Amino acid sequence: MSETKPYHHGDLREQLLQAGEQALAEMPMAQVSLREIARKAGVSHAAPKHHFPTLGDLMGEIAARGFQRFVAALDEAANSITPQTAENRLLAMGRAYLRFAEVNSAVYTLMFDQRDSCSMTPHLVETSLEAWGQLENAVAALRVSGNASIGAMFVWSTVHGLAMLKSTHRLPPHLTLHAVEENTLRMIVTGIATL
Amino acid sequence: MSETKPYHHGDLREQLLQAGEQALAEMPMAQVSLREIARKAGVSHAAPKHHFPTLGDLMGEIAARGFQRFVAALDEAANSITPQTAENRLLAMGRAYLRFAEVNSAVYTLMFDQRDSCSMTPHLVETSLEAWGQLENAVAALRVSGNASIGAMFVWSTVHGLAMLKSTHRLPPHLTLHAVEENTLRMIVTGIATL
DNA sequence: TGTATTATGTTGTCACTGTCAAGATAAAGA
DNA sequence: TCTTTATCTTGACAGTGACAACATAATACA
Known part of the structure; x- marks a missing residue:
């Protein structure tokens, strides 16, 4: 039925x-x-x-579904890591984030599109806020001193920026991707510790 | 003449x-x-x-000029700060970066465009590499232990990511922009110290 | 000087786009 | 069964990037 x-x-x-x-x-x-x-x-x-009244509405819904899969992927990664420390969970989410952006690069681009290819439908707003909440919680779980939202912004900025620079081939060719990613994630964690 | x-x-x-x-x-x-x-x-x-044979070529040249102004703006900011420590210079560049991205948001978007609106003309490649070199030098001047290129990627990712999230209105409304920016720049510096 | 060449700009066309309006069709409800 | 409504098709319009053919003006060269 x-x-x-x-x-x-x-x-x-x-x-x-x-x-x-x-x-x-x-x-x-x-x-x-x-x-x-x-x-x-x-x-x-x-x-x-x-x-879909307009192309933007269709794209908006595709982006919204992207956010759903995105949240699910990060959740799964966080729950799979052992031992289950807050820091490990954040690292696992970071790796899953970069993997998602790489595997779903076009949809990921859409999800954070600069131009307004996506209509900001209620569903898109809702799912993107879910993603934000997920990240904010992961940072709050670290129980660092400062404002968790600011810490979450820091994490998101860095990982998002790296994902973008990767997808536009802005990585210096002599660097290995894995080294860049792991070091970046590590610096995020140490940066956040001083929040 | x-x-x-x-x-x-x-x-x-x-x-x-x-x-x-x-x-x-x-x-x-x-x-x-x-x-x-x-x-x-x-x-x-x-x-x-x-x-300009194609629209992409025109956009590419606009982006290349954007990179020229961008490098000039960061240079000026770094040279104006006192005292002239490597850390201060990097912070000044970070602030100038965010300001440039805000004031020239459309051109900045073009400079890092996900889609291929810009043809990768030699001039665009050249100017964007200049920007990268400028940042790499600023990080190398910190004389931290690890690979300066990886540190520069970290800085760029974070600032670029923050600029993008700002321009797509992804900042939680209850945060003040200034606090986010200053804390982010500070966490970049402490993160890089552990490179 | 005067003519040929080349750089530059215009007009016209093509296939394509998003959106809208009017009509056709089929499902659902009375 | 007949009406209503949701869905899909056809056809149109203004806009786009790109190309070709042509016009014009600056330069090169005789």
């Missing part, structure tokens, strides 16, 4: 989201258009309108 | 760059088009072709 195909063409909304993510993974962002997504889903160019 | 207006319409190339920067400052990035820039410069829609 939760599987009802309510209307005459099946769940186009879902298909559009999947086609959109697939397009983002396959081709340069500039080529991902509403019409291209409709083409991939096998419907006419105006069909998406009834599910 | 360096002021020769070599061809029959004056230095259109320069005018296009200025019109482009102006457009970036005035309107959302998505609306900045080759034709809009040509319009602003008062020429036909295909006139830019002879100076």
